[in-house]
Amino acid sequence: MQDPLLSNKIAAAVLTALLLIFGLPQLTKALMGGGHHAGGGELHLAYGGELELDTGGGAAEAAPEVDLGTLLANASASGGERRAALCKSCHTFDKGGANGTGPNLWGVVGAQVANHAGFNYTSALKDAGGVWSYDRLDKYLENSQAYIPGTAMVQRFAKPEQRADLLAFLQTLSDSPVPFPAPTPAAAEEDAELDTAEEALENEPVEGAGDADPETEEGAH
Numbered sequence: 222m223q224d225p226l227l228s229n230k231i232a233a234a235v236l237t238a239l240l241l242i243f244g245l246p247q248l249t250k251a252l253m254g255g256g257h258h259a260g261g262g263e264l265h266l267a268y269g270g271e272l273e274l275d276t277g278g279g280a281a282e283a284a285p286e287v288d289l290g291t292l293l294a295n296a297s298a299s300g301g302e303r304r305a306a307l308c309k310s311c312h313t314f315d316k317g318g319a320n321g322t323g324p325n326l327w328g329v330v331g332a333q334v335a336n337h338a339g340f341n342y343t344s345a346l347k348d349a350g351g352v353w354s355y356d357r358l359d360k361y362l363e364n365s366q367a368y369i370p371g372t373a374m375v376q377r378f379a380k381p382e383q384r385a386d387l388l389a390f391l392q393t394l395s396d397s398p399v400p401f402p403a404p405t406p407a408a409a410e411e412d413a414e415l416d417t418a419e420e421a422l423e424n425e426p427v428e429g430a431g432d433a434d435p436e437t438e439e440g441a442h
């Protein structure tokens with residue numbers, strides 16, 4: 222780095238971001254008042270929409286978001302299958318199963334959206350187009366009507382871990398299961414960034430020290 226102030230500027234930016242990330246949940250908690258002890262999930266709901274900040278898990282319990290790849294890597298298909306009992310009032314999961322209120326869901330991961338034979342989809346879902354990726358299924362399950370306004374399905378799963386379990390179960394409904402997306406190494410990267418920022422603070426340029434580094438010092442000796 223040429224400009225010795227640059228590292229300080231970066232450090233200041235990182236610290237400001239941290240203040241926002243870690244300060245905001247406290248503020249939110251205070252504003253929402255006591256009583257029911259709000260967990261991380263609810264806090265996340267309260268401000269996660271506007272702030273696209275990702276602390277990459279550095280903040281222990283308060284970490285607002287874990288990437289889908291990481292969630293899926295830790296998901297339980299059998300847990301998802303139990304949870305999918307909810308879906309069975311409208312969907313069948315077996316290969317060649319009948320359509321009900323909703324379409325049969327065998328092989329839905331990686332399938333064309335709204336394309337299961339013999340099911341009469343809403344135009345809202347048909348217009349969504351494309352393919353059901355894990356990411357899109359995740360959004361649909363999180364809040365189907367927010368993700369695809371006008372879809373006939375009304376489902377909301379606020380908890381990312383529960384959705385990941387469901388997706389892990391949906392993965393099993395295939396002769397050639399679609400692999401999960403890889404976990405993003407964001408957490409590691411951001412930890413490294415933090416370390417550099419901390420170092421930058423510790424190694425504040427001392428007046429008069431100039432750009433003396435161990436090597437030139439030795440040479441001057």
Ligand code: HEC
Binds near residue numbers: 307311371373374
């Ligand atoms: C009350 C009925 C109902 C329940 C319960 C329900 N769904 Fe649905 N689902 C539907 C309907 C209806 C559609 C078609 C929506 C449309 O055409 O807009 C649908 C569509 C879908 C699709 C898109 C399928 C495709 O072919 O594009 C997926 C995926 C899905 N549901 C998953 C689930 C899962 C997983 C659950 C359980 C957690 C669930 N659904 C619970 C009624 C339901």
